Amino acid sequence: MKKYLGLTSGIGMFAGASIVLSASALAGAGDPAAVDWSKVPTTEIGLFWPGQSTYDYLISPRHKRADLQTREGEACVDCHKGEEKEIGNKLVVEGDLEPMPVEGKNGFINLKFQVAYDDNDAYFRFQWKTLNNYPGWAHPYYRYDGKAWKVYGYPKLDAVVQDGEQPGIYEDRMSMMIDDGKVENYAKQGCWITCHDGQRDNPDRPTTDEVKANALFKYLKKKDVRKYLPSTRTDGSSWDKGKTPEEIAKIKAAGGFLDLMQWRGHRSNPVGMSDDFYVLEYRNSDAGKNPFSSNFDKKAKHPKYMYDEKKFGKKFVRVEDIRKMETALVRERNAVPFDPNAGWKEGDLIPKYVISREDAKGSAADNNRSKGVWKDGVWTVVWARKLGLTNPDDKALKEGGVYTFGFAAHDDNITTRGHHVSFPVSIGFGAKADIEATKLN
Ligand code: HEC
Structure with a gap:
């Protein structure tokens, strides 16, 4: 065997x-x-x-x-x-x-x-x-645009991808x-x-x-x-x-x-x-x-979890990371509750789902x-x-x-x-x- x-x-x-x-x-x-x-x-x-x-x-x-x-x-x-x-x-x-x-x-x-x-x-x-x-292995993310967290990445049959407004990520x-x-x-x-x-x-x-x-x-x-x-x-x-x-x-x-x-x-x-x-x-x-579950806190309007820097090496990923590495946010492995005051920058990405x-x-x-x-x-x-x-x-x-x-x-x-x-x-x-x-x- x-x-x-x-x-x-x-x-x-x-x-x-x-x-x-x-x-x-x-x-x-x-x-x-x-x-x-x-x-x-x-x-x-x-x-x-x-x-x-x-x-x-x-x-x-x-x-x-x-x-x-x-x-x-x-x-x-x-x-x-x-x-x-x-x-x-x-x-x-x-x-x-x-x-x-x-x-x-x-x-x-x-x-x-x-x-x-x-x-x-x-x-x-x-x-x-x-x-x-x-x-x-990538799936849509929440992207910080400097003010708010917005969905980034859609499936390729969606008009927003076909029109070039959003990347195809699924x-x-x-x-x-x-x-x-x-x-x-x-x-x-x-x-x-x-x-x-x-x-x-x-x-x-x-x-x-x-x-x-x-x-x-x-x-x-x-x-x-x-x-x-x-x-x-x-x-x-x-x-x-x-x-x-x-x-x-x-x-x-x-x-x-x-x-x-x-x-x-x-x-x-x-x-x-x-x-x-x-x-x-x-x-x-x-x-x-x-x-899997939604990683969005509807009331607070930001993700529920972010990556645990101690285990994942960083709190977020960037667009250049997502085809190179596994970016799943796993509650019991590499996630911690989201910190709104962690110094977020435009383009920071956090997965749309949390896995457990x-x-x-x-x-x-x-x-x-x-x-x-x-x-x-x-x-x-x-x-x-x-x-x-x-x-x-x-x-x-x-x-x-x-x-x-x-x-x-x-x-x-x-x-x-x-x-x-x-x-x-x-x-x-x-x-x-x-x-x-x-x-x-
Ligand atoms: C009695 C024969 C018959 C059965 C049963 C049948 N088909 Fe067809 N199907 C055809 C014919 C004839 C065409 C038209 C082909 C053409 O125009 O070149 C066709 C066309 C299609 C097309 C369009 C593709 C194309 O070549 O134009 C699809 C998709 C299709 N069938 C799927 C199915 C599916 C799924 C089933 C079962 C649920 C099914 N068919 C059952 C005979 C059948």
């Missing part, structure tokens, strides 16, 4: 960092970096730029000669098998399905994927080339969406069933006031539209036709939701975690607390063993997930089970639909499927 290979090289990457994961979280079995990955077959999965190919587009006559079949639940790969590269390269440039092309963007990513399991855990390994010659991510057969059409049509007009960066986006005035969104206390399942809408599609909270709770109790978890280059990787969400009437966090492994709790903290290392232009992410989870917002992976997975990579400073996505793939744990997980002894 290789000993914590990925993790050892990972630790070296943290400027001034001490411990990445607690020793107990890594001891022996259960450590995804200790799996002998050379014994686990690799599958290449095509990830492609989807543009604005929402479900609403796919069931409209614009999806030529395929709208009725898609509506009836026919599998995407019945017609599009092996077309990932072609579709991605077509949609990444300006066109019908791409009104906001990102300069220099690639249409396709070849994901190398491995999966294994033992009696307690499933283990995943992802490898993909990044477009840039630096890892996406973390890299690897996401998995999982179903156990309880969500209609997911096995055949994958993440597209969650992707709709009205969502961020998609067509026909409602105003914030329109969202807040909608009964379901008022109940959810949300002001934008994110992924949702058709089953949660009275007309099976529209963002504003939500069923009642009682009806939605029934769908959830019957398992009619998708697991959605993301490994994040800035907001989870520095503490060896991935987040844990689920998709139902919205993209909801699992119960408990994820490893210790503060993560409950079902939202299930993915507590993930680690990504970027080397020679390639991310290698290893990730363990417990089998047989019993939380009401998780899909329990079990030996003998077959699950449908969808994968997505956010690469090069981008969010929302600016990802490269896969068609759905089935994975069996000791069962026949597109990909069969290797059982470890």
Whole structure:
């Protein structure tokens, strides 16, 4: 067995960092970096730029000669098998399905994927080339402009970046969406069933006031539209036709939701975690607390935490630092409460989020063993997930089970639909499927 290979090289990457994961979280079995990955077959999965190919587009006559079949639940790969590269390269440039092309963007990513399991855990390994010659471990900051702290850095689909007013700064991510057969059409049509007009960066986006005035969104206390399942809408599609909270709770109790978890280059990787969400009437966090929180004190109008100079070497970073070093602000590792009188100068930067492994709790903290290392232009992410989870917002992976997975990579400073996505793939744990997980002894 290789000993914590990925993790050892990972630790070296943290400027001034001490411990990445607690020793107990890594001891022996259960450590995804200790799996002998050379014994686990690799599958290449095509990830492609989807543009604005929402479900609403796919069931409209614009999806030529395929709208009725898609509506009836026919599998995407019945017609599009092996077309990932072609579709991605077509949609990444300006066109019908791409009104906001990102300069220099690639249409396709070849994901190398491995999966294994033992009696307690499933283990995943992802490898993909990044477009840039630096890892996406930076995320928006608060920048002092001489008077106030203002957000600095936005994702590349935002107009402020496309107009050159703000730099494109956003973390890299690897996401998995999982179903156990309880969500209609997911096995055949994958993440597209969650992707709709009205969502961020998609067509026909409602105003914030329109969202807040909608009964379901008022109940959810949300002001934008994110992924949702058709089953949660009275007309099976529209963002504003939500069923009642009682009806939605029934769908959830019957398992009619998708697991959605993301490994994040800035907001989870520095503490060896991935987040844990689920998709139902919205993209909801699992119960408990994820490893990241806002670093802004709304009343005082300045960050809550700054870097601890004793541990990090300075109280802030500057723009020239952010592609060269890991700049995550980790509460238990390199942060202290913000001092408004510390002599701030124009251009000083403090991360927009504060990260903490210790503060993560409950079902939202299930993915507590993930680690990504970027080397020679390639991310290698290893990730363990417990089998047989019993939380009401998780899909329990079990030996003998077959699950449908969808994968997505956010690469090069981008969010929302600016990802490269896969068609759905089935994975069996000791069962026949597109990909069969290797059982470890
Ligand atoms: C019955 C066959 C069929 C099915 C099923 C189908 N498609 Fe299509 N799709 C087509 C055809 C035909 C086109 C038009 C291609 C063209 O104009 O060159 C198309 C176009 C597209 C496009 C636009 C790209 C392009 O080449 O113009 C996307 C994106 C797409 N389909 C995604 C999907 C997804 C995702 C699914 C599953 C949810 C799906 N399709 C299901 C046949 C199908």
